[in-house]
Amino acid sequence: MSVLQGDNSRCEFTGVTFAGHGQNLDTGTKVVHVGKNTSSYINTKSISKSDGISTFRSAVVVGQNAKGSKSSVSCESLMLDDISRSDTIPAMDIRTDDVDIGHEAKIGRISDDVVFYLMSRGMSEEDAKALIVSGFADNVSKELPLEYAVEMNNLIRLEMKGTVG
Amino acid sequence: MADQILNVSGLKVTVEDKEILHGLDLTLNAGETHVIMGPNGAGKSTLGSTLMGDPRYVITDGKIIFNGEDITGESADKISKKGMFLSFQNPVEVPGITLSNFIRSALEQKTGKHIRVWDFKKELEKTMEILNMDPSYAERDLNVGFSGGEKKKAEILQLLMLKPSLAILDETDSGLDVDAVRTVSEGIEQYKKTVGGALLIITHSTRILEALDVDATHVLVDGKIVHNGDQSLINEINENGFERFLN
Structure with missing residues (x-):
């Protein structure tokens, strides 16, 4: 979890997961925007094969004072066969306006x-x-x-x- | 008799339980140039993909003999190593490998020998010059963000670098502007001149054929070759269309 306390602070989260047979890779990240003009960037790739399960959870919280903040979440999944599974679970809690929040999820074979x-x-x-x-x-x-x-x-x-x- | 490079007999092909080719016969001798013409939906691209071993096209009957070997039902990588090449109508984008590295690894796969980077780079640059390709494309990911014309040029570049004994060109001229068509046909001429391989050109336009000596023209309608002719047939179809071959 990252807490962006100071004004203009920023963080980045990048991850790759590869779930094979019998695996359930349940991963995630959380970002809390507290300061003004803070920005976060989350970019993940999940690959699953042979009944493997990839789950990615993201939570973005933007507090009342975090005006002018930006957050971008991008989750891409690739499934190598039709018995594998991929889930993306985004959560967003935005408590102010004047923010720029984006979420993008792509699943492909x-x-x-x-x-x-x-x-x-x-x-x-x-x-x-x-x-x-x-x-x-x-x-x-x-x-x-x-x-x-x-x-x-x-x-x-x-x-x-x-x-x- | 000249050496047969390709002999297709009684080929029946099914895609998703629907029969597309209904007993097709075709023979090509080494070094010859043949043209397959036909209206949309006749099965032209199916023929190209089937010859190259696309597993989605199921051969239910007939035989494909390539260079004296039966390749019916063989996988695409094995057919490729035997010397066949298919230029795709819509080349796909493959992130993660550069055009240059891709061609080099394909060459190494084919010859089973390590290729010296320096010699390879020199030949690649020279060939790209013939095709009017910006050398920077060599270091870009394979076809990613290439324009339609650059993708087709990249196919011809691979043709010239891999030097196959039979090249199938599937609608290589579709979607190209006048200049690009000229460049691509110069590339094809270059292939005939330096490699001397056989060509099977699938097309329904004729601009790309103008500068080539064509040995035979086949008309494909509804999954069968319905007419065989020489170069003059191209002009006739150009003027009158396919109507007289349709029932």
């Missing part, structure tokens, strides 16, 4: 068109799917230091191993 396109250029089905998943998490991994970004892509590749029967 892996596109057959893209898989076929990549395969037609010689990529195996597994590699094609791993590339699509890395691409989905791309704007988050760009925020990471290089060593971590490489590690994250390796993890995605590892998780995707054996998803193609």
Whole structure:
């Protein structure tokens, strides 16, 4: 949880989750805007496969004195098969006017068109799917230091191993 | 007889339980250029996708022989490695990999060899110049935010870099302005000249064909080839349309 106490303070929350078989990754964040002109930015990506469940909860509270504050929440989910699940649960408690609050949630599945396109250029089905998943998490991994970004892509590749029967 | 590169016989294809191709025959010899024309909904794009191994198109009967091997029901990545290439009508956007890295990894997949970055970059730059492509596109994510014209040029760029023995061009000229059509057909000529591969051009317009020597023209109506002819057939269809081939 972040509390934006001072005027003009700001915070950012970025997260990637990957829920595999038997996992229910219930994550979330909370931001409280107290000071004037404060801003928060929440950006998450959830991936679920093999009956994994991703749940993301967000709460944005804007107090009476937090005039001129801004908050942007964006949650994107990608489901790799039809037995997986993804939930986004946003909560907003806004107690003043003159604020700019946005919430955006997107849920999608892996596109057959893209898989076929990549395969037609010689990529195996597994590699094609791993590339699509890395691409989905791309704007988050760009925020990471290089060593971590490489590690994250390796993890995605590892998780995707054996998803193609 | 010249070497057959593609032999399709009695091909029946179903999409979502609806039969689209009803027994199609087609033969291409190595290095030849064939054109498939036909009205909307005749099954032209279905043919292209089926040849390339799209799993959504189910082959219920018939055979596809490519370079002497039976590839009926084979997966797209294997068909691609055998030397077939499909230029998509609507190339998809793939965030997370740059155009340059994508082509390099496709080449490495195909040849099974490591490709030196320096040599690759030089060839890529040269080829992009032929296609009038801004070199900055090489470092942008594959097709992401490309205009329609740049996407089609990126397809031809891949064609020239991957050097397949058979290239299927699915409506490569649709949605292009005059200059882009010229650039794309120059790219196709370049492919004929330097790679010498066979071409199967699926189209219902003829502008892209003007500069090419066409060996045969096939008219596809309602899931079947109903007429075969030579280059002159293109002009005839241009003037009179498909009416005389429809029942």
